[in-house]
Amino acid sequence: ILHAGSAETRHLLQNTALGDVWGVGRRLVERLALMGIKSAWELAQANPKEIRRHFSITLERTAQELRGVPCIEMSDLDEARRHIMTSRSFGKLTDNLDEIREAIRQYGQRSAERLRRQNGLAKAVLVFLKTNPHRQDLLPHSPSLVLELPRPTADSREILHAAGNALERIYRKGHLYQKGGVMLLDLIDADRQQLSLLDTPQSDAERQRSQKLMDVMDDLNRKMGRDTVKLGMPTPGAAWHLRCAHRSDRSTTRWDELPKARAL
Structure with a gap:
């Protein structure tokens, strides 16, 4: 059992990369690095209010957990969506x-x-x-x-x-x-459904x-690939389609967007 504040806990957190912390993805790692936070120990020592202000309450709770302050209920991780x-x-x-x-x-x-x-x-x-x-x-x-x-x-x-x-x-x-x-x-x-008399x-x-x-x-x-099989065919150019005027070329996934080279 690791105790908060112990030398063993500190050594473990100092040698744990941010990307190995649950809920801290690549983009968060890059943004935290700009604040000088590069390990789980540095995240644990960061000001919780600053973490919440710059990022989210979820990351603040993660930082508090690393310090030994319980903030996340175990049931929260496995609870299915309510909607x-x-x-x-x-x-x-x-x-x-x-x-x-x-x-x-x-x-x-x-x-x-x-x-x-x-x-x-x-x-x-x-x-x-x-x-x-x-x-x-x-x-x-x-x-x-x-x-x-x-x-x-x-x-x-x-x-x-x-x-x-x-x-x-x-x-x-x-x-x-x-x-x-x-x-x-x-x-x-789906494994626990119970039909009522009205179903x-x-x-x-x-x-x-x-x-x-x-x-x-x-x-x-x-x-x-997504939409290989779907119910109903959408109309090309319909008003509901998202506008992608500023999207970068998808040269790695679309034949028609491959870069064109011309000899002078």
């Missing part, structure tokens, strides 16, 4: 329902993928839209709606069906929307088919 949300600002303002539907479909699929990665099931889906609150010339409208799913599920098809229904009910023609999102609520562990029953065969289909989709997207 999962995918949300983006649109590249351009739009009132086109078809384009917004495509965006909600993409966000719903992303949320469902994250849900399956944590082996969870969702009981409800929330969909929201937002107009630009800083534009005085636009009609304000920020609707949202929660729909319960027929049963706890991680199947993208069922989640997208509910998200589509919610969108149809909150969308209003004439409003230029700036942002949209999908949130999965009332998450439970729509599902046969074992249907459940197995659903799980196999989602497993195949996730496996292909993991091996072949």
Whole structure:
């Protein structure tokens, strides 16, 4: 057992690189180095208020833990998400329902993928839209709606069906929307689900088919790249696509963005 303030603890922390501390990634290591903090010991001795002001409360808690002050509950590390949300600002303002539907479909699929990665099931889906609150010339409208799913599920098809229904009910023609999102609520562990009398029953065969289909989709997207297999094809150049005018060339991953050499 190591005791805070002991010579053994100090020696261990002095010889522990920052990158080996839980929760301290490469970018944090670089930023901390600019402050002269290069080891776990130096992080432990840093002023907690300064760490919080320049970085975050999470890193402050990590520094306190290194000093022997308990700040992080063990359950916090393994606790599953209480909700999962995918949300983006649109590249351009739009009132086109078809384009917004495509965006909600993409966000719903992303949320469902994250849900399956944590082996969870969702009981409800929330969909929201937002107009630009800083534009005085636009009609304000920020609707949202929660729909319960027929049963706890991680199947993208069922989640997208509910998200589509919610969108149809909150969308209003004439409003230029700036942002949209999908949130999965009332998450439970897939291994501990307990159906209620109000849930729509599902046969074992249907459940197995659903799980196999989602497993195949996730496996292909993991091996072949994101969106190799997806539900619905997005329209190229739709208003909801992110603007990437200042993005650097992706010469290591895109054939059409390889540098071109010319002989003079």
